[in-house]
Amino acid sequence: IYVLDLEGRFIFVNKKTEAVLNITKEKIIGSTRVDFMPKEIAAQHRKNDLKVIRTKKPKTFEEKNIEPDGTHYYLTEKNPLFDSDGKVYAISCISTDITKRKTAEEAVRENELYNRLLFNKSIVGLALCRMDGSFVDVNPAFANLLGRTVEETLQLTYWDITPKKYWIREKEQLKSLEVAGFYGPYEKEYIHKSGRLVLVGLRGRLIERNNETFIWSSVGDIAQRNLAEEKLRESEERYRLIADNTADSIAILDMNLNYVYVSPSIKRLLGYDAEEFMVLGLKNILTPHSWQNIQQLFNEELELEFFGSAEPDRSRNVETEQYCIDGTLIWIESTVSFIRDDDGKPKNILAVSRDVSERKLAEKVLLESHAKYQAIFESTGTATMIVNEDTIITMVNHECLDLTGYSATELVGQKWTRYVAPDSLQLMITYSELRKKNPSLAPKKYEVKLINKKGEVRNTLLDVGVILGTKQRVVSLIDITNRIQAEEEILLANKKWQTTFDGMKDSVFLLDRNGIILQANKASTILFSKDSNDIVGMQCHKVIH
Secondary structure, three states: OEEEEOOOOEEEEOHHHHHHHOOOHHHHOOOOHHHOOOHHHHHHHHHHHHHHHHHOOOEEEEEEEEEOOEEEEEEEEEEEEEOOOOOEEEEEEEEEEOHHHHHHHHHHHHOHHHHHHHHHHOOOEEEEEEOOOEEEEEOHHHHHHOOOOHHHHHOOEHHHHOOHHHHHHHHHHHHHHHHHOEEEEEEEEEEOOOOOEEEEEEEEEEEEEOOEEEEEEEEEEHHHHHHHHHHHHHHHHHHHHHHHHOOOEEEEEOOOOOEEEEOOOHHHHHOOOHHHHHHHOHHHHEOHHHHHHHHHHHHHHHHHHHHOOOOOOOOEEEEEEEEOOOOOEEEEEEEEEEEEOOOOOEEEEEEEEEEOHHHHHHHHHHHHHHHHHHHHHHOOOOEEEEEOOOOEEEEEOHHHHHHHOOOHHHHOOOEHHHHEOHHHHHHHHHHHHHHHHOHHHOOOEEEEEEEOOOOOEEEEEEEEEEOOOOOOEEEEEEEOHHHHHHHHHHHHHHHHHHHHHHHOOOOOEEEOOOOEEEEEOHHHHHHHOOOHHHHOOOEHHHHHO
């Protein structure tokens, strides 16, 4: 869900939008789609926005976006938002991912040979024509009604095969078609090649192809109606056989949410016989919360139907908790769509349901695992961050905030190179590149200098590990600035002591408890005419005597 101003800038996004764009809300707000999408895709989205702004009416569009795992398709409902003066000041957008459905549809469309075979073998006459009546495509069944070949028929127009007595009526049908998007069913006559009239029944609808509007019509010889109806009954029986034996539960409800059919597979799903399940009714099968969600979804769909702002073939996925016959609860996922009458109006609801309890349990375990991981991450006692292969910081704990002085918002989404002192930067970049090739090529621990928010240089000891199965790294940082300073002070004190020791004019030895010389000053080497290396390690009395 997101909201855009009239210039196409984001003014609100929810967490799902952040996840889809893989960008934080702070970066999205104030930006336009061009900042996150290919220009041509962003332009199409913007074109759809302008239609809603111009018409001041809700509209639904099918839109796509290029994401890390490939192209995703969305069904986006766009609604104008009005100010107190009735002017549009923004549009709200609700996008539903329909990639799976779209992929399935595209797979069928890509099989052109199969579609053409169905088209040519259909016993129903099928025709595609332009708005001026010229034919673009017809199947053999349609041509046979006219006593012609397909090639002969394509040379004609719709008006060539329609007796003049129907012309006024046909023009009225065209007007209705332009308004409603479909026509029929109704009966008329066609002119056969022999000159005789053929009584036919037909219906059709407008379709869009390559930005051009066409009329798609199905036509049948009325004399063959009984045969067609018999074949239809046989087809319905086959579908009923499939429904009765499928693993998923199939149900049909009326527009009052009462069951009119439930497949026998409900027995395997919930333990009820189909008849018993239908008597219980939807409300008694669902938990109160799920029943409330179903009512809300149903009302939303009825509103879409009222405004005509959604695809008629759309479907919705909904998850509900349902009672089994033994009183236990399981999670059910249902794909729900409308069954429409000849006028395109919803007359029933089709629901195909399956048990997703195991998946929901896995999701719960995953969430709990994530919570545990987050707790451990925050409780390590060491400054820790998660970094992508491209050096972008994705997560930091509180100790990391204390070490750097920055807030989580200031760190997450930034490259870690921004916070490295110049004299350590090249070293870190070199190790990062080596780690991309092979983690073992770069040292796991090494010292670098970081610059905190105050501009102070802090010496840190880094411990870097690659998260298995990912391209992310876990980086732990220990502030060793005080230790480094202490070591430097000790070295300086030793240097001063050595200078004082060597500067004494008298011969001075430093002995252990056994009288072994540990160190001799310069005056001793001169007095005894020996190098300090020769003196060190000797018994003191042997040197003096």
